[in-house]
Amino acid sequence: MALIIGAIVVVVCTFGGYAALGGKLTVLWQPFEVVIIVGAAIGAFIISNTAPVLKGTAGVLKASLKGPVYNKESYIDLLGLLYQVFKVAKTKGNLALEQHVENPEDSALFQQFPTIMNDHHAMTFLCDYLRMITLGVENAHEVESLMDEEMETHHLEHHKLAGALLTMADGMPALGIVAAVLGVIKTMGSITEPPEILGKLIGGALVGTFLGVWLSYGFVGPIAAKAQATFEAEAKFLQCIKAGLLAHMHGSAPAISVEFARKALLSSDRPTFYEVEDAVAELPPIA
Numbered sequence: 001m002a003l004i005i006g007a008i009v010v011v012v013c014t015f016g017g018y019a020a021l022g023g024k025l026t027v028l029w030q031p032f033e034v035v036i037i038v039g040a041a042i043g044a045f046i047i048s049n050t051a052p053v054l055k056g057t058a059g060v061l062k063a064s065l066k067g068p069v070y071n072k073e074s075y076i077d078l079l080g081l082l083y084q085v086f087k088v089a090k091t092k093g094n095l096a097l098e099q100h101v102e103n104p105e106d107s108a109l110f111q112q113f114p115t116i117m118n119d120h121h122a123m124t125f126l127c128d129y130l131r132m133i134t135l136g137v138e139n140a141h142e143v144e145s146l147m148d149e150e151m152e153t154h155h156l157e158h159h160k161l162a163g164a165l166l167t168m169a170d171g172m173p174a175l176g177i178v179a180a181v182l183g184v185i186k187t188m189g190s191i192t193e194p195p196e197i198l199g200k201l202i203g204g205a206l207v208g209t210f211l212g213v214w215l216s217y218g219f220v221g222p223i224a225a226k227a228q229a230t231f232e233a234e235a236k237f238l239q240c241i242k243a244g245l246l247a248h249m250h251g252s253a254p255a256i257s258v259e260f261a262r263k264a265l266l267s268s269d270r271p272t273f274y275e276v277e278d279a280v281a282e283l284p285p286i287a
Contacts, residue, residue, distance in 0.1 A: 003065055003226060010218045027200070030207045036179040037172060037212050041220075044175075045168045052157075053164050060161045064226040068233035074115060075240065076271050076279050078122075079258050081113045082244040083280045085130065086254035098134045101127045112283065121234070125150070126241050133249065140249040147242045151235060158231035165224035169216045176212015180205050240264045255280075 019025055046054065088096050088109065100107040104127055110117055117123060129143065137143060183205025190201060244261030252260065262276055271279075 002067060003223070006222065007219065014214065014218070027203050028207055028210075030204050030211070033179045033183070033204070033208045033211055036182065037175045037208065037215065040175045040178065041168055041172050044171060045164065048167065049164050053160055056157075056161045057164070060165060060227045061223065063230040064223045066230070067226065068230050070233055070237050070269065072269055072271050072275075074237075075262075075265055075269055076275060077113045077115045078237070078240060079244075079262055079271070079276050080279050080283055081110070081116050081126075082241070082261055083254050083258045084109055084112065084283060085126075086244070086248050086257050089133070089248065090254055094133050097130050101130045101134060119237075121154075122237055122241065125238055126245075129241075129245050133245075138249070140246050143249060144242070144246055147245075151238055151242070154238070155231070155235055158228075158234075162224050162228040162231065165220060165227065169221035169224060172216035172220060173209075173212045176209045176215075179208025179212065181208075183208055236264075236266060236269075 015025060015028070018028070085097065085100075088100070100109045104110045104117065104123060110123075129147065132143065183201070187198065187201040187205055190197065193201075240261045243264040244257050247257035247260035248254075258276060258280070259273070262270060262273070265271075
């Protein structure tokens, strides 16, 4: 929604301001200039990126439209899930987690938190490291290094997606100049025309420069930045899981491990200690 509102503001302010200055909107209607700039940008995008990046472009646009999917309620659910997991591990031993980790869809523990259950990547991350714990891995430092490596790989994949759009945005002003030059070439072919016709042709040619800069800084660049912010929010969700798991491996009590996880969150999304405490107190016991 924010992306749509922002796009409307860009369009209204740009064309509204131009019209208020006395400009004629019909002069800006240059569809073939758009074809040159956008078409060439898409072609260059295809040339410069690998197949996985091209396939992931739709995901970038979807992420930009949706924005960060995590909020305070999401983190309360996550912290509640971690508390339940650590409580089972402390009272029944780490091996008691095996039945939940191997079949999370059928687990009464995980079913209490449908929001987290529907997050495939977070669930895979959590279950993979809980499985390692049940298999007897005890060296928290080795697990932390492995987590960092996986999260760095995940970050790199997302960075490539957002970076590809940023590169496209950086090139669009230059492609706008290309469109303008082609417009000037067309104008030079009509040099014998009267001034009023030449004026329209020159104005149309200059629209190319305008469109290249406008599309780059008004739309493509902001979309890439929004996607990057969304991906960083996803990374913070995994960092929260990481902090809790490492605290548990170091022998902390469930409440303390959850507090470590809570402290890993940004202040804008971080629930208070008492909010988490109240949420945890309402959780049913795990058989």
